[in-house]
Amino acid sequence: MTWTFTTDLAAYLAAAGPAAAAQPVSNTLLLTVTDGLKRRGSTAYGSDAPFFGWWTGADGTVAGALLCTPPFPMVLGVVPAEAVRALGAALRGEPLLAGLRAFNARRPDAQALAEAWGRPTRIAEELRLYRLAGLVAPDPAPAGRPRTATAANLPLLLEWITAFHEEAGVRGAGSEAVLRDRISYGGVLLWEHEGGPVSLASFSRPIGSAARIGPVYTPPALRGRGYAAGVTHAASAAAHAAGASEVLLFTDLANPTSNGVYQRLGYTPVEDRAEVVPV
Numbered sequence: 001m002t003w004t005f006t007t008d009l010a011a012y013l014a015a016a017g018p019a020a021a022a023q024p025v026s027n028t029l030l031l032t033v034t035d036g037l038k039r040r041g042s043t044a045y046g047s048d049a050p051f052f053g054w055w056t057g058a059d060g061t062v063a064g065a066l067l068c069t070p071p072f073p074m075v076l077g078v079v080p081a082e083a084v085r086a087l088g089a090a091l092r093g094e095p096l097l098a099g100l101r102a103f104n105a106r107r108p109d110a111q112a113l114a115e116a117w118g119r120p121t122r123i124a125e126e127l128r129l130y131r132l133a134g135l136v137a138p139d140p141a142p143a144g145r146p147r148t149a150t151a152a153n154l155p156l157l158l159e160w161i162t163a164f165h166e167e168a169g170v171r172g173a174g175s176e177a178v179l180r181d182r183i184s185y186g187g188v189l190l191w192e193h194e195g196g197p198v199s200l201a202s203f204s205r206p207i208g209s210a211a212r213i214g215p216v217y218t219p220p221a222l223r224g225r226g227y228a229a230g231v232t233h234a235a236s237a238a239a240h241a242a243g244a245s246e247v248l249l250f251t252d253l254a255n256p257t258s259n260g261v262y263q264r265l266g267y268t269p270v271e272d273r274a275e276v277v278p279v
Contacts, residue, residue, distance in 0.1 A: 001056065001082060004054055005051060005052070005094055005096045006051065007050065008052075009050070011052075012034075012053075013034065015062055016052070017034075018062070019063060019065060020034075020065050024208045024209050024210040025246055026077065026078045026106070028248050029077070029104070030065055030066075031207045031210070032212060033045070033075065037050060039181065040177055040178075040181075045070075046071055052066070052068075053067070054066075055080070055086070063080055064080065065079075066087070073101070073104040073276075074102070074103040074104065075105075076103060076105040076109055078106075084112050087116075088112060089116065091113065091117050092118050103276055104276075105274065106272070107272045107274050110123075110275075113276065114276045117276075119279075121277065121279060122279050125274070126272060126273070126274050127250045127252060127272065127274070128250065128259065129249075129269070129271050130251065130267035130269055130270060131246055131247070131248050131270050132236055132266055132267050133266055136233075138229040138264070141230070142191070142225060142226030142227050142229060143193050144194075144198065146190065146192070146234035147190055148188070148189055148238075149183055149188035149189060151183055153183075154183075157200065158179065160217050161179070164217040181205070186238060187203050189201050189235045191230050191234070198218065199222065199231045200216070200217050200218075200231060201214075201215075201216045201232045203236075203238065203244075203247070210244055211239040211242065211246075211247055213232060213248070214249055229261050229264070233265055236265065249262060250273075253272070
């Protein structure tokens with residue numbers, strides 16, 4: 001039983017790709033990040049080289065994976081308990097993990113890794129993963145209607161995504177390359193009212209059976225009118241139409257408003273994750 005670490009994306013995909021794809025809901029972050037790396041190259045998420053890892057069980061079968069695209073946290077997918085314990089030891093000795101700034105894992109795994117890291121830590125963010133059980137229209141319905149964004153909307157989309165990143169504390173700026181890719185398959189929707197856009201929602205390219213909603217953004221002056229619910233409902237339906245049988249999203253547990261909105265649209269909790277950083 002062992003962890004294998006590498007900076008070779010092709011080797012990671014060959015070894016761990018099937019294990020990650022076998023659980024597309026809980027491994028949604030692994031799948032969408034590797035898809036971005038395949039499409040946009042190793043600098044898709046930052047200038048530093050990404051690294052990868054996979055856990056091989058006693059029977060020789062790969063049973064879990066992780067990845068990191070600095071400056072973003074390392075993401076740990078679904079792994080058995082013995083893999084978490086072994087990863088805790090690797091945090092203190094594996095060269096590729098020496099510069100680790102943060103990690104994102106399912107809550108019990110995050111707690112175990114924090115205890116094993118050998119340094120004071122804190123939880124920077126707690127996230128809840130939801131899956132769509134059955135889409136429910138917003139009630140009351142917001143004024144306006146959805147439409148699919150086009151390349152002509154790029155300046156506005158970049159402005160809003162940058163504002164979303166700043167407000168949510170997301171690392172990195174909005175990416176025109178990401179937006180162009182999403183526009184190419186109809187993955188960005190705008191909610192329009194009185195002749196102009198008032199909210200947006202995006203969804204990841206369906207990978208296997210799953211797509212993930214996000215980001216969702218409404219400018220502060222336009223909030224409280226149901227626009228986010230309307231555009232999220234439209235994006236969820238569009239993700240299904242694009243081929244996803246599982247439509248997912250993450251929420252910040254510190255934001256009860258968004259958690260309530262998504263549950264009213266038919267999303268149900270799957271699991272909680274935590275981002276852990278050094279103090």
